[in-house]
């Protein structure tokens with residue numbers, strides 16, 4: 001049976017978007033392809049409030065998490081860890097042989113400007129990684145405030161942001177906030193099939209990359225730049241997904257960006273209220289996510305059983321991540337889901353659990 005996905009990626013994909021992928025194949029050095037990329041890129045720039053470059057990579061988000069740390073630093077990187085995905089960024093920075101250290105807070109807590117200030121004050125770092133929305137805990141870090149602090153006190157530190165479960169669901173003003181790298185795979189708030197990553201990169205991050213000798217090749221900005229103005233990519237792009245993304249960006253801009261951000265906030269507020277009423281919220285109330293809610297399983301229900309019952313009714317939620325399995329469950333409210341979808345879902349959960 002088809003299940004509507006209320007999991008934090010991949011998310012529910014509308015039929016029109018699935019069909020947009022079925023456009024006839026085109027050659028990636030043909031003008032038809034350049035026309036597609038030239039049409040699409042400005043829409044992404046509009047959504048990210050940026051006039052700087054936005055690259056398209058054929059990979060899931062983790063690919064570009066790796067690509068970005070390989071070309072960000074000639075000194076050391078500070079990785080900030082507040083859950084599973086920000087931890088992954090630290091692990092893969094180290095696995096690439098890039099000098100790095102981490103600061104870490106317990107799951108459910110945020111990375112604050114004060115913590116970042118203290119860590120950067122050693123002067124050892126020229127780049128920092130921060131997850132905007134920690135999907136494993138349902139927490140949104142105060143990226144804008146942290147970026148402002150970094151610009152005021154540590155102007156040489158590049159700011160790399162994993163916005164995988166935030167981009168296209170929450171406002172990110174790339175230029176005004178002064179971000180240097182902001183990346184996201186499209187299977188979350190963009191509500192597309194997986195396999196494509198969107199990445200905005202500042203001019204100063206592109207300059208920094210040129211000073212990093214072993215910056216790699218596939219993700220290297222200077223390689224991408226050889227084709228950027230021709231509206232092409234050096235390696236074969238995920239053409240079918242780009243058709244889908246182009247169609248989805250039209251829908252996103254037609255919805256209106258502010259409307260889209262507000263719809264996500266409304267869905268979040270609804271699910272948070274529901275969770276407070278029947279269970280509890282796991283993460284710090286001050287930093288709750290707009291796109292996914294981590295519900296603490298205060299009733300000791302079997303999350304696995306709940307999910308299999310939901311499956312019979314055509315829906316799927318997520319168990320807690322890693323150590324939080326069965327201690328929590330996660331309801332995603334991102335992409336093309338609506339408040340009505342969430343009202344339907346919570347009614348099903350109440351019915352199944354007899355709440």
Ligand SMILES: *Cc1c(COP(=O)(O)O)cnc(C)c1O
Pocket residue numbers: 009060061062063085131133134135162163164165185
């Ligand atoms: C899903 C997710 C990732 C990993 O994305 P992939 O597309 O599976 O590589 C990284 N960071 C965050 C915050 C995520 O939610």
